[in-house]
Amino acid sequence: KLKTKTFLKFCFRLPNKTHIPVIMVGPGTGLAPFRGFIQEKKHQKNEGKSVGEVVLYFGCRNQDTDFMYEEELQSYVDDGVMKMHVAFSRDQENKFYVSHLLEQNRADVWRILGQENGHFYVCGDAKRMARDVNEIIINIAETEGKMSRNEAEAFVKKLMSQKRYSADVWS
Numbered sequence: 001k002l003k004t005k006t007f008l009k010f011c012f013r014l015p016n017k018t019h020i021p022v023i024m025v026g027p028g029t030g031l032a033p034f035r036g037f038i039q040e041k042k043h044q045k046n047e048g049k050s051v052g053e054v055v056l057y058f059g060c061r062n063q064d065t066d067f068m069y070e071e072e073l074q075s076y077v078d079d080g081v082m083k084m085h086v087a088f089s090r091d092q093e094n095k096f097y098v099s100h101l102l103e104q105n106r107a108d109v110w111r112i113l114g115q116e117n118g119h120f121y122v123c124g125d126a127k128r129m130a131r132d133v134n135e136i137i138i139n140i141a142e143t144e145g146k147m148s149r150n151e152a153e154a155f156v157k158k159l160m161s162q163k164r165y166s167a168d169v170w171s
Contacts, residue, residue, distance in 0.1 A: 042081045
């Protein structure tokens with residue numbers, strides 16, 4: 001099992017090479033640093049730089065009351081800066097979280113992390129969300145990467161040691 005301390009020792013910044021794809025997972029207030037990341041990617045794109053795929057997984061309780069930056073984020077989607085997947089955990093009978101979205105998009109997550117050497121960021125709750133997301137990434141490496149459990153765990157640890165999996169999480 002990964003301990004929260006493991007997450008906190010990494011630098012939280014975009015890769016220097018603009019063409020590298022990134023996945024950001026930021027439920028609730030975890031969105032804060034990603035707004036800056038997305039603004040930077042838009043700036044890079046406007047400067048004519050080659051910008052890799054940018055994918056945001058955002059979640060909150062209710063779309064109508066908690067999705068504070070909806071118009072801003074949608075404008076980035078409309079401008080072709082990023083793709084966005086959203087989960088509103090309380091807008092339906094069964095709770096639905098960003099971890100469910102990652103699971104649904106497992107082939108794309110693997111393509112970016114396992115084949116295109118992308119970077120993965122998670123920001124938010126350490127107690128549950130970050131651990132659930134970490135477990136999903138290990139499972140994706142197992143199934144999509146056709147790895148054993150041990151190989152998948154080693155793959156995720158390698159992503160972390162290469163600073164390709166970064167987290168800013170709190171309890």
